[in-house]
Amino acid sequence: MTGDVAVLGVGMHPWGKWGRRFVEYGVAAARAALADAGIGWQEVDSVVGASTVRGGYPGYVAGATFAQALGWQGARVASVYAACASGAQALDTARARILSGLAEVVLVVGADAAPKGFFRPAGGDRPDDPDWLRFRVLGATNPTYFGLYARRRMALYGDTPEDFAQVKVKNAALGALNPNARYRKRVTAEQVAASAVVADPLRLLDICATSDGGAAVVLAGMEFARRHGIAEPVRIRAVSTVSPRYPNTVLDLPDIATDSAAGAEPAPMPFRASIAHAAYEEAGIGPEDLSLAEVYDLSTALELQWYEDLGLCAEAEAGKLLREGATTLGGRIPVNASGGLASFGEAVPAQAIAQVCELTWQLRGEAGDRQVAGARVGITANQGLFGHGSSVVAVR
Amino acid sequence: MSRTRTPVVAGWFTGEGEGFRLLGTRCSACASVFFPREDAFCRNPGCAGGELAEVPLSPRGRVWSYTDSRYRPPSPYVSDPELSWEPYALIAVELESERLVVLGQAVPGITVADLAIGMEVEAVPGVLHEDEETTWTTWQWRPTGATA
Numbered sequence: 001m002t003g004d005v006a007v008l009g010v011g012m013h014p015w016g017k018w019g020r021r022f023v024e025y026g027v028a029a030a031r032a033a034l035a036d037a038g039i040g041w042q043e044v045d046s047v048v049g050a051s052t053v054r055g056g057y058p059g060y061v062a063g064a065t066f067a068q069a070l071g072w073q074g075a076r077v078a079s080v081y082a083a084c085a086s087g088a089q090a091l092d093t094a095r096a097r098i099l100s101g102l103a104e105v106v107l108v109v110g111a112d113a114a115p116k117g118f119f120r121p122a123g124g125d126r127p128d129d130p131d132w133l134r135f136r137v138l139g140a141t142n143p144t145y146f147g148l149y150a151r152r153r154m155a156l157y158g159d160t161p162e163d164f165a166q167v168k169v170k171n172a173a174l175g176a177l178n179p180n181a182r183y184r185k186r187v188t189a190e191q192v193a194a195s196a197v198v199a200d201p202l203r204l205l206d207i208c209a210t211s212d213g214g215a216a217v218v219l220a221g222m223e224f225a226r227r228h229g230i231a232e233p234v235r236i237r238a239v240s241t242v243s244p245r246y247p248n249t250v251l252d253l254p255d256i257a258t259d260s261a262a263g264a265e266p267a268p269m270p271f272r273a274s275i276a277h278a279a280y281e282e283a284g285i286g287p288e289d290l291s292l293a294e295v296y297d298l299s300t301a302l303e304l305q306w307y308e309d310l311g312l313c314a315e316a317e318a319g320k321l322l323r324e325g326a327t328t329l330g331g332r333i334p335v336n337a338s339g340g341l342a343s344f345g346e347a348v349p350a351q352a353i354a355q356v357c358e359l360t361w362q363l364r365g366e367a368g369d370r371q372v373a374g375a376r377v378g379i380t381a382n383q384g385l386f387g388h389g390s391s392v393v394a395v396r
Numbered sequence: 397m398s399r400t401r402t403p404v405v406a407g408w409f410t411g412e413g414e415g416f417r418l419l420g421t422r423c424s425a426c427a428s429v430f431f432p433r434e435d436a437f438c439r440n441p442g443c444a445g446g447e448l449a450e451v452p453l454s455p456r457g458r459v460w461s462y463t464d465s466r467y468r469p470p471s472p473y474v475s476d477p478e479l480s481w482e483p484y485a486l487i488a489v490e491l492e493s494e495r496l497v498v499l500g501q502a503v504p505g506i507t508v509a510d511l512a513i514g515m516e517v518e519a520v521p522g523v524l525h526e527d528e529e530t531t532w533t534t535w536q537w538r539p540t541g542a543t544a
Contacts, residue, residue, distance in 0.1 A: 138501060
């Protein structure tokens, strides 16, 4: 059993398309998190940056980039990359330093400046790179994979485009209440249905945008938090960064094919479910203990998939859970009270950190109009391409 | 002027017409199949590691799921920006004996309206794009019931 670490402070730079360097968003988020924590930058003894592939070299060495921008003060730095799961891996690295006694106060920062349109691979001819190959050979953008998953849910579980649209309607209504969200207008099911198809059966308003944004968290040991005068901090109780088990039989970005099950039987639990399972095991809780969840709704249909993978309902019943209103504010288990990616768009290395910012505000009772009443336990869930699990459990 | 026919990726498929096959590799120790081909090492963690031999994949499989690309994909996908974008379908196909799912473009003319999960499709040779010297070839999936 691992120990808890304290969340001393959280901060974000609002999501949007601001046209500035990712460093600026990260620094703004870091300063907000330090102010929220009541911690001076000089007191931070380690910085972990979630890297971005879009900022050139400074993006790859994000930890050092943010430390330099905040003013070199000698802190140890680390930079981690795990695609969409980069933020969770940064938190995991920070937590490991604290629990091992190597650091007392760690600043975790992720930020991105996203291009217009589809994400695309880095330039050059790289026939050994699966991410390059899927674009070169198939033109398979991220939304086409979301479309494959959505269509399969429709065929297997009876989900409908109207169900998918209701996820957007729910998340847009919640995002309208969140000052850090990029999209703050409510959306109707008719507007979703009238938006252009991008990757059948998904329409523009079913698919998350790509955004600029930054998020930061200040973590510390429980003893430090007490000395700092915070007797009951929000605590991180689990960080799951598990990878798949061979054979991974669900087609996953950026792959052109799955593993073969001809030489080994698949594990009973598919990858996405195993991500949450590891978090539950580490935290010693189950889905019945949750007050809320923040999940990676790259598409509306994927949000439904996460309901099942988190065990909020049985397989095939996510649509029913949504239609019952269980996953909106006031329901049994609100999902994406922040408004989710539907309202934020994706700022890749910042996103998993932003999920933890939301849990923190909710668990403190500081989430304003989108507050989940009496929130005590929250989970985040996310999956980074190339086999990266990401799930964080926070408690108060 | 004749163009050279060149596979978009070397060693992933072979043959023409009825003889067309996707090519993978199979581990001699555990029988795991790899596509895209894995020539260096077996990735089954329970396998001590055998020889990886080239193996043609089953020519037919069943639709696992499908979608399409209504907008022009970015580079390195090659398309003529002078021409209006023509969407194409993408099909993920489950091969029964290899127990894996392979993604591919549908043959031209097949749209999502023609497809259903579980439908039988076959791998056929196709053209990805052409430039001045080269016809870049690929694999495509075609419903076995289609006459196109």
